[in-house]
Amino acid sequence: MLFSSITFLYFFLPATIFLYFASPQKGRNLVLLVMSLLFYAWGEPVYVLLMLAQIAVSYALLWLVDRYRARRAGGIFYILSVLLPFMALFYFKYFNFFMDTVFGIRTKAIALPIGISFYTFQIASYCVDVYRGRVERQKNIVTYAAYVTLFPQLVAGPIVRYSEIERILTRGADLSHIRMNFGNGMVRFAVGLGKKVLIANVAGEFVSEIAALGQRDILLSWAYAAAVAIQIYFDFSGYSDMAIGLGSMLGFDFPENFRYPFISKSVSEFWRRWHITLGAWFRDYVYIPMGGNRVSMPRWIGNVLVVWLFTGLWHGAGWNFIVWGLMFAVLLVFEKGAGRLYDRRRFLPEAVLSGIRHVYVGIVILVSFLVFHNDSLSGAWADIQALFGAGSRIARNAGDTQMAVYAYLFRNRIVMLCIGLIGSVPFPAWLWTKLRARMQAGAAGDRIVHILRTVVTAGLLVLCTAYLIDGSFNPFLYFRF
Amino acid sequence: MKRYKWEWGIALGSFLVCLAGTMVIWTVDPEETVSRSERRRLAQKPELTWESLADKSFMDDTEKYLLDHFPFRDGLRRIKAYFAYDVLQQKENNDIYVVQGHAAKLEYPLNEASVKRLAAKMTGLWQQYFPEQDVWYAVVPDKNYFLAEKNGYPSMDYERMIRLLSQELAKNAEFGYIDIISDLTIDDYYNTDTHWRQERILDVAHHIADAMGVGGSLNFSKGEDTGFTEHEIRDFYGVYYGQAALPMEPDTIVYLTDEVTETAVMWSLEENMPGGAEAGKVRMPGEAGAVLKPVYRLDKLDDGKSLDKYDVFAGGASSLQVITSPDAVTDRRLVIFRDSYTSSLVPLLLGAYREITLVDLRYIDSARIGEYVDFDGADVLFLYNTAIVNHAEMLK
Numbered sequence: 001m002l003f004s005s006i007t008f009l010y011f012f013l014p015a016t017i018f019l020y021f022a023s024p025q026k027g028r029n030l031v032l033l034v035m036s037l038l039f040y041a042w043g044e045p046v047y048v049l050l051m052l053a054q055i056a057v058s059y060a061l062l063w064l065v066d067r068y069r070a071r072r073a074g075g076i077f078y079i080l081s082v083l084l085p086f087m088a089l090f091y092f093k094y095f096n097f098f099m100d101t102v103f104g105i106r107t108k109a110i111a112l113p114i115g116i117s118f119y120t121f122q123i124a125s126y127c128v129d130v131y132r133g134r135v136e137r138q139k140n141i142v143t144y145a146a147y148v149t150l151f152p153q154l155v156a157g158p159i160v161r162y163s164e165i166e167r168i169l170t171r172g173a174d175l176s177h178i179r180m181n182f183g184n185g186m187v188r189f190a191v192g193l194g195k196k197v198l199i200a201n202v203a204g205e206f207v208s209e210i211a212a213l214g215q216r217d218i219l220l221s222w223a224y225a226a227a228v229a230i231q232i233y234f235d236f237s238g239y240s241d242m243a244i245g246l247g248s249m250l251g252f253d254f255p256e257n258f259r260y261p262f263i264s265k266s267v268s269e270f271w272r273r274w275h276i277t278l279g280a281w282f283r284d285y286v287y288i289p290m291g292g293n294r295v296s297m298p299r300w301i302g303n304v305l306v307v308w309l310f311t312g313l314w315h316g317a318g319w320n321f322i323v324w325g326l327m328f329a330v331l332l333v334f335e336k337g338a339g340r341l342y343d344r345r346r347f348l349p350e351a352v353l354s355g356i357r358h359v360y361v362g363i364v365i366l367v368s369f370l371v372f373h374n375d376s377l378s379g380a381w382a383d384i385q386a387l388f389g390a391g392s393r394i395a396r397n398a399g400d401t402q403m404a405v406y407a408y409l410f411r412n413r414i415v416m417l418c419i420g421l422i423g424s425v426p427f428p429a430w431l432w433t434k435l436r437a438r439m440q441a442g443a444a445g446d447r448i449v450h451i452l453r454t455v456v457t458a459g460l461l462v463l464c465t466a467y468l469i470d471g472s473f474n475p476f477l478y479f480r481f
Numbered sequence: 482m483k484r485y486k487w488e489w490g491i492a493l494g495s496f497l498v499c500l501a502g503t504m505v506i507w508t509v510d511p512e513e514t515v516s517r518s519e520r521r522r523l524a525q526k527p528e529l530t531w532e533s534l535a536d537k538s539f540m541d542d543t544e545k546y547l548l549d550h551f552p553f554r555d556g557l558r559r560i561k562a563y564f565a566y567d568v569l570q571q572k573e574n575n576d577i578y579v580v581q582g583h584a585a586k587l588e589y590p591l592n593e594a595s596v597k598r599l600a601a602k603m604t605g606l607w608q609q610y611f612p613e614q615d616v617w618y619a620v621v622p623d624k625n626y627f628l629a630e631k632n633g634y635p636s637m638d639y640e641r642m643i644r645l646l647s648q649e650l651a652k653n654a655e656f657g658y659i660d661i662i663s664d665l666t667i668d669d670y671y672n673t674d675t676h677w678r679q680e681r682i683l684d685v686a687h688h689i690a691d692a693m694g695v696g697g698s699l700n701f702s703k704g705e706d707t708g709f710t711e712h713e714i715r716d717f718y719g720v721y722y723g724q725a726a727l728p729m730e731p732d733t734i735v736y737l738t739d740e741v742t743e744t745a746v747m748w749s750l751e752e753n754m755p756g757g758a759e760a761g762k763v764r765m766p767g768e769a770g771a772v773l774k775p776v777y778r779l780d781k782l783d784d785g786k787s788l789d790k791y792d793v794f795a796g797g798a799s800s801l802q803v804i805t806s807p808d809a810v811t812d813r814r815l816v817i818f819r820d821s822y823t824s825s826l827v828p829l830l831l832g833a834y835r836e837i838t839l840v841d842l843r844y845i846d847s848a849r850i851g852e853y854v855d856f857d858g859a860d861v862l863f864l865y866n867t868a869i870v871n872h873a874e875m876l877k
Contacts, residue, residue: 001540006547010507014500042540186496202569213590405589405635408572415570454495461499466561469551470575470726 001042003189003242004196006468009461012039013246016151020250025172029146032250036149040114043155047113054085055145058123062130062137081127085120092116097317115155117314119148121281126162128285135163143169152246156239158257158277165252173251185248187453190460192241197464199420200234201471203227206413207373213405215395220406221386223417225366228373230420233262236275255280262424265357267331267364278314282307305329315372320380324371331364506552513550519723520788523549555726562726572634577725580632583672584721584729585624591637592871593645599873600649603863606818606847607654611856617693618863619659620646620870621822623675627667642870656863659692661685671732674719675868676791679825680735683707686829693860698810700741700832709737714782717790734790736777736825741808741832746773750801750845750853763853766803776804776828794824800844801853806831814859818842820869834860842876 001008016035023031041048061081068074090098092112099105126147129135138144147169153160210216210224240257247254261274271279283292290303305326312325348356367384374380385391395402422428439445439452515522527533527542534540551557562574572578576587607616620643629636639662650656669681677685683701690696701708714734722729748766752774755762764771774780778796781787787797795802804827815834817823819841827837838854869875 005544006551007544010500010503010547014497014504017496043537045534045537045540182493198564399638401636401638402590404630408633408635411633412572413569415568419569458495458499462557463560463564465551466557466564469548469554469557470561 001039003239004193004464004468017249028172029143029169033142033146033149036146036151036154039151040149040154044114050088050113051119051149054088054123055148057084058127059141059144062127065131066137078127078131082124085123089116089120094317118157118159119154121159122148125281125285129162135166152243153254158240158243158255159281160254164255168252178251181248185245187457188248189242189245190457192238192245193464194460195234195238195241197467199416199423200231200238201467202416203231203234203420206416207231209409215393216386217395217398217406218389220410221393223410225370225387226417229365229369230417230424232369232372233424234420260424260426262365263426264361265354266335266361267328268335270361271328282311286310301333304332319377320371320374323377324368327368327371503552510552515788517788518555518718520720558726574726575724577721578634579725579727579729580628581667583624583628583667583670584725585628586675586721587634588623588625588868588871589635589637591642595871595873596642596645597649599870599876600646602847602873602876603650603656604653610851611861614856614859614861615657616861617657617659619661619689621677621864621866622662622665623867624667624670626867637867637871639867642867646870657692659689661688664688671717671719673722673729673732674791675721676822676825678735679737679794680711682826683829686826690830690833693862695811695813695833698833700739709739711735711737714790714793734793736793737828738777741806742776742828744808745776745804745806745831747776747795748773748803749796749799751799766805795827795839798844800841802839804831804837806835809833809835811835816840816854816856816859816861818863820865822866823864846877
């Protein structure tokens with residue numbers, strides 16, 4: 001089920017909120033589990049059984065780990081508990097690609113269960129954390145299943161670790177906590193919905209329009225790259241906002257997944273702001289166990305390459321994702337080396353350096369998302385060449401009619417692009433904070449702020465509903481992961 | 482804490498009122514089966530079965546059903562249109578733009594492969610069915626031809642389209658081109674619809690008839706007193722009205738009748754394919770039991786089956802129709818390969834042809850038409866609008 005669907009907004013969500021708060025504290029995890037399974041089964045009626053099987057197997061294996069912890073068998077059960085979810089992920093996501101790449105054998109297409117990359121990582125991190133004693137094994141299978149299937153973040157993140165929501169799952173959220181957070185959660189959800197429906201989907205239309213042309217001029221090539229980046233960012237961060245908002249409404253505090261990544265001044269900073277929970281997962285469960293940066297330089301480079309190869313592959317079984325991941329590895333190594341060299345003799349004023357770094361990251365973002373967006377490397381290369389006026393995508397002898405089409409397409413979406421660019425930097429949040437502070441200074445300021453916030457939220461809901469009614473096709477990009 | 486209490490109250494209260502209110506309205510709102518503004522049938526409540534659950538069709542159909550039956554659907558679509566136009570400053574909504582009081586659908590760029598495909602299709606038909614006969618073709622410009630370029634919208638290179646079509650046809654066959662584009666202006670089209678107005682294309686009909694050598698047989702003049710009686714059908718919301726989702730004044734359909742159109746009868750393939758014991762048979766015109774209808778299908782306005790008032794002209798979409806005109810001045814026969822624009826033109830040609838056959842290759846395979854159509858001795862005309870020329874893949 002999509003968050004941005006009428007079924008979810010006007011049936012599933014009110015019913016879930018009602019049942020969740022109407023049930024006694026002890027029964028809430030069961031309500032969450034049942035509703036989460038319904039949510040997943042609505043989109044994956046068959047693969048819901050796969051998810052349940054994975055929950056049951058990992059639960060049983062961890063029980064065996066606990067029972068045989070002191071013996072060798074305990075270690076074997078632990079390895080199995082981590083390995084089995086990844087084997088399922090490998091089969092559904094990478095088997096075709098592996099057979100084709102390694103053996104040149106084209107195998108029958110296997111449908112990818114929605115969200116398998118997300119819940120596999122959640123199960124694996126839970127198993128590791130239990131084995132290493134970071135968290136206690138959850139003995140109640142309903143509570144454990146509620147953690148894995150928790151619908152707000154089940155199919156597109158953020159990747160929530162058990163330790164982050166253990167308290168709410170085991171003890172329940174107290175009413176005062178929910179009272180404080182419900183309104184914020186509602187606003188966050190509506191903002192996320194708006195990001196997805198009003199920006200990402202519209203940017204997606206623009207991307208499709210340009211792609212359908214086949215050829216374009218340089219200006220439109222840059223607009224295309226910007227629209228791709230805006231579409232991916234608003235789609236994914238919109239989903240994360242909705243997930244975090246829903247979590248707040250139900251009493252959970254999910255981790256942030258995006259912090260204005262487009263304002264970064266380096267690739268390493270970008271990845272501290274983009275898909276934060278995935279980066280943290282790889283850091284804690286792959287990079288640091290391999291030694292992190294406390295190793296020799298060649299080994300460190302190897303660690304970086306491995307982590308970014310996996311990061312790329314996590315996003316999809318394709319050469320474009322591998323290149324995309326490795327590209328960041330190379331840039332991270334380059335940044336570290338260049339940083340050390342520059343630190344020896346700083347010759348640029350800070351403002352100039354800052355500007356250069358912003359331009360550098362901006363180009364990296366645009367280029368990397370073209371690689372990410374394309375199904376093939378040749379398509380990505382053609383799109384990248386077009387940014388510099390070269391390659392097959394550039395119309396060399398465009399007539400007046402063709403140029404008029406390019407100009408029209410650009411003019412038609414320029415406001416959306418501007419809104420997208422402004423919305424991807426902290427300016428709107430800064431403006432709201434200032435405005436709120438000014439209004440709250442008055443006698444009835446608090447009330448005005450909250451009434452205004454509620455009206456804006458309702459307005460966003462109506463507008464998004466209007467868009468959903470008018471066009472029914474709006475799949476989330478990150479569902480394919 | 483007190484602050485959070487009323488904050489929580491406002492948040493939860495408004496949330497529940499908003500969502501639950503919609504659910505209540507949904508429940509009490511009478512269920513519609515058609516959307517007149519969008520001119521389409523709305524999705525029906527899906528049936529819940531194990532199969533429909535397993536193959537996910539129940540979920541998909543439920544989504545469609547809920548979207549189609551959402552309360553205030555038209556109003557919400559209008560809100561979306563205003564947001565797209567006024568806030569995002571888009572120049573179109575769902576590819577529909579409104580200028581000079583007209584709604585039109587963007588159509589660009591020129592698809593040269595499609596033009597060549599159409600030429601190949603026409604040539605193939607000529608070689609297979611009527612290699613010895615006189616064949617003409619004409620192209621009806623869509624509204625973009627008049628509106629797009631001068632209002633800053635992208636458009637096709639229409640000159641290139643016609644030139645390419647002519648060049649491709651000239652390679653293997655001899656087709657006579659009838660240039661009707663210069664006979665038309667934007668005022669000859671409905672404001673809310675794609676089609677031309679019948680009462681404004683008398684000169685087009687004359688031009689075509691003249692080119693085919695039957696102009697002298699037409700029973701109307703191009704002047705003020707045409708000899709036709711005008712009838713009006715009000716409140717015609719054309720195909721672009723629903724898609725634009727913006728307030729527009731409805732059009733009035735004017736259809737023209739005289740003795741010739743009154744006596745003409747129309748046979749269509751779909752209405753002469755009986756079921757039951759006779760399933761698989763076709764009752765051809767002149768055979769016992771064949772269903773014949775008038776050329777103006779007023780019954781389509783009332784039977785609830787048609788969502789488009791333009792269907793009054795020759796009954797709307799049909800793969801194959803034969804119109805017999807007993808009061809025609811000549812005994813000549815005409816076969817028109819056509820789209821929906823021909824539906825309103827063909828009554829004007831009935832004075833000159835005893836029989837006109839209309840073939841719509843969007844609905845019938847060209848390999849099958851030999852079973853039903855006698856080309857021997859007939860004039861042949863290809864009359865397509867530019868949107869079809871640009872999307873010839875839809876012709877079978």
